Amino acid sequence: MRDVSLWLGVLGVEKTVIERLVFDEDADLLVAHVRPTSRARSRCGICARRSPGYDAGEGRRRWRTLDLGTVRAVLESDAPRVRCRQHGVVVASVPWARHDAGHTYAFDETVAWLVTQSSKSTVTELMRIAWRTVGSIVTRVWADVDARCDRLAGLRRIGIDEISYKKGHKYLMVVVDHDTRRLVWAAPGRTSATVREFFDLLGEDRCAQITHVSADGADFIDTIVAASCPGAVRVADPFHVVKWAGEALDEVRRGAWNDARALARSEPKRARGRPPADAAPRLGSERAKALKGARYSLWKNPENLSENQRVKLAWIAATDLRLYRAYLLKEGLRLIFTLPYAAAVEALERWISWARRCRIPSFVKLQKSIVKHRARILAAIEHNLSNGLIESTNTKIRLITRMAFGFKSPEALTALALLSLGGHRPVLPGRT
Numbered sequence: 001m002r003d004v005s006l007w008l009g010v011l012g013v014e015k016t017v018i019e020r021l022v023f024d025e026d027a028d029l030l031v032a033h034v035r036p037t038s039r040a041r042s043r044c045g046i047c048a049r050r051s052p053g054y055d056a057g058e059g060r061r062r063w064r065t066l067d068l069g070t071v072r073a074v075l076e077s078d079a080p081r082v083r084c085r086q087h088g089v090v091v092a093s094v095p096w097a098r099h100d101a102g103h104t105y106a107f108d109e110t111v112a113w114l115v116t117q118s119s120k121s122t123v124t125e126l127m128r129i130a131w132r133t134v135g136s137i138v139t140r141v142w143a144d145v146d147a148r149c150d151r152l153a154g155l156r157r158i159g160i161d162e163i164s165y166k167k168g169h170k171y172l173m174v175v176v177d178h179d180t181r182r183l184v185w186a187a188p189g190r191t192s193a194t195v196r197e198f199f200d201l202l203g204e205d206r207c208a209q210i211t212h213v214s215a216d217g218a219d220f221i222d223t224i225v226a227a228s229c230p231g232a233v234r235v236a237d238p239f240h241v242v243k244w245a246g247e248a249l250d251e252v253r254r255g256a257w258n259d260a261r262a263l264a265r266s267e268p269k270r271a272r273g274r275p276p277a278d279a280a281p282r283l284g285s286e287r288a289k290a291l292k293g294a295r296y297s298l299w300k301n302p303e304n305l306s307e308n309q310r311v312k313l314a315w316i317a318a319t320d321l322r323l324y325r326a327y328l329l330k331e332g333l334r335l336i337f338t339l340p341y342a343a344a345v346e347a348l349e350r351w352i353s354w355a356r357r358c359r360i361p362s363f364v365k366l367q368k369s370i371v372k373h374r375a376r377i378l379a380a381i382e383h384n385l386s387n388g389l390i391e392s393t394n395t396k397i398r399l400i401t402r403m404a405f406g407f408k409s410p411e412a413l414t415a416l417a418l419l420s421l422g423g424h425r426p427v428l429p430g431r432t
Contacts, residue, residue: 004018007021007032010068011032011065011066011073011075011096011104011106012065012066012096012104012105012106012107012429012430013034013065013075013095013096013104013106014095014096015036015037015039015040015095016034016035016036016037016040016095016096017034017035017036017037018032018033018034019033019034019035020033021033023071027072028070028071028072029071029072029073029074030068030071030072030073030074031062031073031074031076032065032073032074032075032076033076033077034075034076034077034096035077035078036077036094036095037095040093040094040095041092042080042082042092043082043092043093044082044084044086044087044090044092044093045082045090045091045092045093045099045100046084046086046087046090046093046099047084047086047087048093049084049085049086051082051083051084051085051092052082052083053080053081053082053083053092054080054081054082054083054089055080055081056078056080056081057078057079057080057081057091057092058079059078059079060076060077060078060079061076061077061079062074062075062076062102063075063076063077063094063096063097063101063102063103063104064102064103064104064107064129065096065103065104065106065107066104066106066107066110066429067128072128075096075097075104077094079091079092079094080092098140098144101137101140103137105429106429107127107137108137108140108141109141109426109427109428109429110127110428110429111123111127111129111134111137111138111141112137112138112141112142112419112426113425113426113427113428114126114127115134115138115416115419116416116419116420116425116426120134135409135412135416136412138412138415138416138419139411139412139415141415141419141426142415142416142418142419143415145419145424145426146418149424151182151184151185151418151422151423151424152184152185152201152202152206155177155184155202155206155209155210156179156209156210156211156212157177157178157179157210157211157212157213157214157385158175158176158177158178158184158210158212158213158214159175159176159178159213159214159215159237159387159389159390160173160174160175160195160198160213160214160215160221160225160390161173161174161215161216161237161387161390161391161394162174162190162218163394163397163398165397165401165410165413166401166410169190170188170410171188171189171190172186172187172188172189172397172410172413172414172417173186173187173188173189173190173194173195173198174186174390174393174394174397174417175198176389176390176393178212178214178385178389180423181389182421182422182423183393183397183417183418183421183422184422185198185201186397186414186417186418187414188410188411188414191220192220192221192223192224195220195221195224195225196224196228199224199225199228199229202228207228207229208229208231210229210231210232211231211232211233212232212233212235212383212385213225213229213232213233213234213235214235214236214237214380214385214386214387214390215234215235215236215237215387216236216237216240216387217236217237217240217241217369217373217376222234233379233383234375234376234379235376235379235380235383235385235386236373236376236377236379236380237380237386237387238337238377238380238381238386239386239387239388239391240387241333241337241370241373241377242330242333242334242337244366244369245329245330245333245334245363245366246299246330247362248326248329248330248360248362248363248365248366249298249299249326249327249329249330249362250295250298250299251362252322252323252326252360252362252363253291253294253295253298253323253326256291256320256322256323257288257291257292260285260287260288260291261288263287263288264285264287264288287319290312290315291320293312294312294313294316296309297309297310297312297313297316298313298316298323298327298330301334302331313327322360325358325360326358326360326362326363329351329354329355329358329360329363332347332351332354333351333370335347336348336351336381337380337381339381341378341381341382344378344381345378348370348374348377348378351367351370352367352370352371352374355367355370393421396420396421397417397421400413400416400417400420401413
């Protein structure tokens with residue numbers, strides 16, 4: 001193998017002429033003076049169309065490439081400008097790096113692979129770059145991937161949800177494909193305009209091909225889905241429906257606890273020291289203390305209760321019929337999602353009638369929401385569809401959010417999430 005071919009492989013470049021190599025011992029830096037081959041020269045940096053030269057630009061510049069062992073390496077070359085018919089005066093493209101980037105393709109791809117596989121500190125220490133530089137690299141690598149593939153092709157059943165990625169009510173709207181189980185789109189925002197942005201990108205023809213849409217019941221999502229995909233089956237996520245019941249139950253529990261605390265405050269105070277054995281029990285205080293620890297006994301599924309939690313639930317059934325009735329309403333709604341469709345239709349009607357007459361304000365209010373979303377709840381049971389996949393995706397995005405702490409913009413976080421979860425993970429240079 002000739003020395004030139006060897007160095008082209010070591011530096012990870014193609015369509016490049018190596019003029020000379022200089023090693024700076026003081027800086028521990030290898031500088032490779034290079035130029036594009038004649039076929040790769042004088043091309044627009046954006047569209048790669050051959051264009052006439054304009055001027056010499058701002059002189060020579062450098063691009064960081066992969067280290068050679070412990071020695072940092074850079075490519076150095078002229079950076080002339082050309083006049084493109086479409087993009088005007090731009091810096092000419094080079095075959096070893098993306099337009100307006102300070103790192104080579106090999107360096108970018110290695111960083112993008114590492115950031116989907118390892119921690120922030122590992123990437124920054126190994127590659128000797130700042131974390132914000134990682135964000136810029138991930139963004140441009142994803143832009144290239146997105147330009148090569150059509151991630152919205154063939155969508156039929158999708159799930160839509162939002163996730164908080166930063167303090168101050170900062171949200172990402174995410175869309176997953178239930179069939180391929182991939183993240184297909186994400187954007188900052190939590191409004192109808194954000195949801196409309198996705199369907200505008202999808203286009204009218206592809207919107208007509210959507211058959212099912214699962215969501216958490218938010219009106220701003222449902223309105224846009226109904227307008228953009230009128231033929232799609234809209235599905236309410238069972239997890240969120242049961243969560244509504246859990247919140248209604250917790251409201252009843254807090255009310256019972258506050259009543260017990262009010263009773264405790266009305267009881268006469270005891271003198272200092274240990275109370276005598278024949279002292280009257282302080283019913284309000286004891287009840288408030290018992291209810292304070294009853295949350296998980298009421299929230300958890302019966303089959304998952306510990307022995308102590310079963311005892312606590314039995315105590316509630318014997319001492320607070322209103323709270324226990326609220327618990328049974330929550331469990332009744334949860335069990336509807338385990339029934340066959342025909343049985344679930346009848347059970348849901350009975351549950352609505354029960355909740356309407358239960359005289360518990362939080363569940364009377366809940367049944368109105370259930371009536372409003374009844375068709376979507378039954379569609380979830382009929383089509384066996386939920387937002388379980390998207391909740392799993394959200395959990396992974398939360399982990400990525402912790403990794404991406406320090407990115408300047410949500411675009412870098414979105415690019416990292418799409419690279420990691422969108423089915424287009426980067427590969428290391430030289431691997432197939």
